Amino acid sequence: MSAFSAVEVITAKRDGDALSDDAITWMLDAYMKGEVADEQMSALLMAVFFNGFEPRELLTWTDQMIASGERLDLKGLSRPSVDKHSTGGVGDKISLILAPLVASCGAAVPQLSGRGLGHTGGTLDKLESIPGWRAFLSNDEIRSQLENVGAVICAAGQGLAPVDRRLYALRDVTGTVESIPLISSSIMSKKIAEGTDALVLDVKVGRGAFIKTHDRARELAQTMVSLGTSHGVATVAQLTSMNQPLGRAVGNALEVTESVDVLQGGGPGDVRELTLGLARIMLELVGLDVDPASKLDDGSAYATYRMMIEAQGGDPDAKMVEGACKDIVLAPQEGIIQSVDALDVGIAAWRLGAGRARKEDPVSAGAGVMCLARVGEFVEAGQPLFELFADDHEHLARGRDAITRAVVLGETSAPHEPLLLERISK
Ligand code: URA
Numbered sequence: 001m002s003a004f005s006a007v008e009v010i011t012a013k014r015d016g017d018a019l020s021d022d023a024i025t026w027m028l029d030a031y032m033k034g035e036v037a038d039e040q041m042s043a044l045l046m047a048v049f050f051n052g053f054e055p056r057e058l059l060t061w062t063d064q065m066i067a068s069g070e071r072l073d074l075k076g077l078s079r080p081s082v083d084k085h086s087t088g089g090v091g092d093k094i095s096l097i098l099a100p101l102v103a104s105c106g107a108a109v110p111q112l113s114g115r116g117l118g119h120t121g122g123t124l125d126k127l128e129s130i131p132g133w134r135a136f137l138s139n140d141e142i143r144s145q146l147e148n149v150g151a152v153i154c155a156a157g158q159g160l161a162p163v164d165r166r167l168y169a170l171r172d173v174t175g176t177v178e179s180i181p182l183i184s185s186s187i188m189s190k191k192i193a194e195g196t197d198a199l200v201l202d203v204k205v206g207r208g209a210f211i212k213t214h215d216r217a218r219e220l221a222q223t224m225v226s227l228g229t230s231h232g233v234a235t236v237a238q239l240t241s242m243n244q245p246l247g248r249a250v251g252n253a254l255e256v257t258e259s260v261d262v263l264q265g266g267g268p269g270d271v272r273e274l275t276l277g278l279a280r281i282m283l284e285l286v287g288l289d290v291d292p293a294s295k296l297d298d299g300s301a302y303a304t305y306r307m308m309i310e311a312q313g314g315d316p317d318a319k320m321v322e323g324a325c326k327d328i329v330l331a332p333q334e335g336i337i338q339s340v341d342a343l344d345v346g347i348a349a350w351r352l353g354a355g356r357a358r359k360e361d362p363v364s365a366g367a368g369v370m371c372l373a374r375v376g377e378f379v380e381a382g383q384p385l386f387e388l389f390a391d392d393h394e395h396l397a398r399g400r401d402a403i404t405r406a407v408v409l410g411e412t413s414a415p416h417e418p419l420l421l422e423r424i425s426k
Contacts, residue, residue, distance in 0.1 A: 103150025133314030208342025251368010
């Protein structure tokens, strides 16, 4: 007979008690074996949502999530490894630039990524708009690409923290996603299992982020930094603003094109600024004294990007697709742009076909939004604000409806909002 009962574990957490390490270990293990039912785990997740975890409970819960699967072994690489995780934003194409950039500075960057859900895009969806590129690599392929190219962006294998996939699916349908201990353990179990030496967390805050307030973003960041550090992963979090979209392009192929512009030394200033800010932290964490800006400007980062894409079957010279149906949204009057709402733009891109509502849904490579005017710029009445792309007229009309209120115009200059908000380290 088992030493624990699921009902006792659930009621203890429901009543605000801390769970013993053994109870947590048993519960997750029994859930994976099918001895604890989905409805019982859902009840426990709801109890955690309301009553949280003490630091010791969170550590044990995360350890057990890691232990539910395999760990990638990156020891023995000739370069130090460092990864970046973003909590998700609109127009967030930073990984596509950052991974080859930091690799061109001498590190190994294992970016095991996911797909987009809802209004935020996924790195794999963006790269899959490149003809031939493949997201699935074996562990041996990951290691050899890290050694030879220095950067890998690929799908996180099913073997890393497999209990997370089942817990996340339950959280998604039981209103328990927005819990700091559950988000932290979900993200960090996968990153720790990935085997990286160091990690930078880009914690987004604002209209287009799933965390809307600075205080909550700080709490999430502190929790994740503490989990990483206690597992021997040098971890720093950077809170960054996600009120307006990053850069001008929002949509899969559109974002690849904009990333290549930045890799070639151009592109929007905010994308370059954030990429360099995160790159500097990553290099500092692994003790590499290299100026990343010089690697964008002298073509080394772009050369590494080309190798990274080719190593996974992609053609970096292929012409990127563009949605066949287009429309332009014009400014209704003249004025200075006070805000461009990242959430509205993200939802528009999603409705145009660039994102998915359920994880099984396909995405369009060519759909998306180009933001033609940015906060602080003056526009005349009738000047283009957005260019919309979709594969058919139905998606185009849906995207257009979503974007109509995205821009606020005013008569005064817009307040300047910094992009890099706060750095959090242990
Ligand atoms: N991303 C994850 O991987 N897990 C969460 O819980 C939230 C975002």
